[in-house]
Amino acid sequence: MSDARSPKPATALPAARAELDAFLAARPEIEFFDVLFTSLSGVPRGKRLRRHELAGVYDYGRFLPGSVLVVDITGQDCESTGLVWEDGDADRVGKPVPGTLVPAPWLGADVAQVSLSLYELDGQPNDLDPRVVLQRVIDRFTKDGLTPVTACELEYYLVDARRAADGGLALAPSRFSGERPTLHQVYGLPEIEEAAPFLRDLWAACDAQGVPLEGAISEYAPGQIELTLKHKADALRAADDAVMYKRAAKGVALTHGCEATFMAKPFGDRAGSGFHVHVSFNDAASQNACASEDPQGSELLRHAIGGMRALLADSMAIFAPNANSWRRFKANSYAPVAPTWGVNNRTVSFRVPAGPPSTRHVEHRVAGADANPYLTLAAVLAAAHYGITNKMDPGPAVSGDGYAAAAQSGEGFAVNWFAAVDRFAASEVLKDYLGERFVKMFAEVKRTEQARFFDVVTELDYAWYLRNA
Incomplete structure (x- = not known):
């Protein structure tokens, strides 16, 4: 699944490249970049690139096999979709989502990430990309x-x-x-204090990524917490935030x-x-x-x-x-x-x-x-x-x-x-x-x-x- 080919620089976006140049100038310590695409199952998949490779992603995009659109939650091909063998597992091109080039501090001080949206080779948005479906x-x-105004709340367990x-x-x-916790302790403050080191680092990571993560509560089960993302009059960005937050x-x-x-x-x-x-x-x-x-x-x-x-x-x-x-x-x-x-x-x-x-x-x-x-x-x-x-x-x-x-x-x-x-x-x-x-x-x-x-x-x-x- 190599994508080492070099297309013609016909799809470069000046505004996007300016975002990259500003980020690289401000972050000389960043050496590695995870490029992420979120397919139907909701699992981010992609590659880790080195610093010198990122300019090509912004100028031309990054080729990804079309089958990544329709893998199952375990990452296996779904052959019945017709996007594996019949399609020749043909490439699509991933282009950076504006505003998602951010540090990923939990991965190290030298790592950042950027989300991709998938396009056909003729430049048309791919209709199986979940971002395109939402748009x-x-x-x-x-x-x-x-204009839809949306906010996301996610509950989860720390295990x-x-x-x-x-x-x-x-x-x-x-x-x-x-x-290990055994009591429900809904809205319990000692339970939030127990999780304070995790929450402190999580809030710092989300702040670094521009993800508007708000307060935390102890939910209705031992070990379960909930945090809220601030509402936005941009439903697409609200969904980007939720995906980035889950990964963080x-x-x-x-x-x-x-x-x-x-x-x-x-x-x-x-x-x-x-x-x-x-x-x-x-x-x-x-x-x-x-x-x-x-x-x-x-x-x-x-x-x-x-x-x-x-x-x-x-x-x-x-x-x-x-x-x-x-x-x-x-x-x-x-x-x-x-x-x-x-x-x-x-x-x-x-x-x-x-x-x-x-x-x-x-x-x-x-x-x-x-x-x-x-x-x-x-x-x-x-x-x-x-x-x-x-x-x-x-x-x-x-x-x-x-x-x-x-x-x-x-x-x-x-x-x-x-x-x-x-x-x-x-x-x-x-x-x-x-x-x-x-x-x-x-x-x-x-x-x-x-x-x-x-x-x-x-x-x-x-x-x-x-x-x-």
Whole structure:
């Protein structure tokens, strides 16, 4: 998969090259650069380059095999996509994303990184690049004079980098006592103090990268934390921030002898980890079009929620993209189980938080922390635009126990990973918003992952069936 060829310098971007030149002048100590592309599975992949190689990336781009667009979460080819052998595994060209050339201090004082977006060789954006998929949806809002304002919240666990004796996960031990946490201690300050060295380095890394990471809380399980990224009137950059933040959290954690895992459900008996997306919409005057004295928000906000409800089942393959994702959805777990909405209510899928009228927005609480940030925002915003365009009524808001309301109504999600992918693949609305080829290819990748996942015979198979079957 060599990319040592030298194309003609026809695609150089003066502004981008100026960004590089300024960075190199200000950072003479940086010798190595990770160039990263985030494909459908949400895993950043790329190369580490030396300083003298980076000018070519900015002037001409960097060739990457087209198959990287459609590898599964383990990095294996998905041959059924037609982008491996039939395509000759032909190159596409990666070009730097403006504003993402930043230091990566957890990797050493001499390492930086830059994100790439993938293009065809004729210069057209590749329609399977998750950034391009998200931009496609944002463009629909721009055409209508609206700007999505988004913020991302990610929950995750800090676990011991070493596996337990039985091969399972163990929570990271206390730096003071060496004991592992056992109590929930939601919003506990001693738990944040335990994590202070990790958090201090994480905040410093995100500050160095321009990622607007805000406060931390101890979440609803031992060893689980949540940090919020500041809202932005630039949904594409908000997704870039989320991808960069996840990479930083994982890298910084390793320097502290632990791992940050964004698995949706790493422990069967503890809370899952969600990816909550906060969304509002600015009008042409940069005013919040969701603002209202009514706690339920403006008519536009309610229409957006109506669209989120209508397209939730179609979108679950993106919000719950992996086999493990589906373990998270349990009643009375703070993970939603139905297309419900309400005001100041954490038992529903779509929550309008309390706050001043000018801050009205919706918190979309369905996705797991394992979901691809670009595709999650694309699906959330596509549903909102669909609801706004079609003036969709979300129905009455749920008051009180959203789990009980869901049980009474009989509403729910797609029943499992397989059903979710099938429904996603058949969604004409998502084909329109996200692109027909993208929907087809995403479904092919997930079906390949499903087959590979269920090819593995696990210890649980032996425990349950070896003697009992």
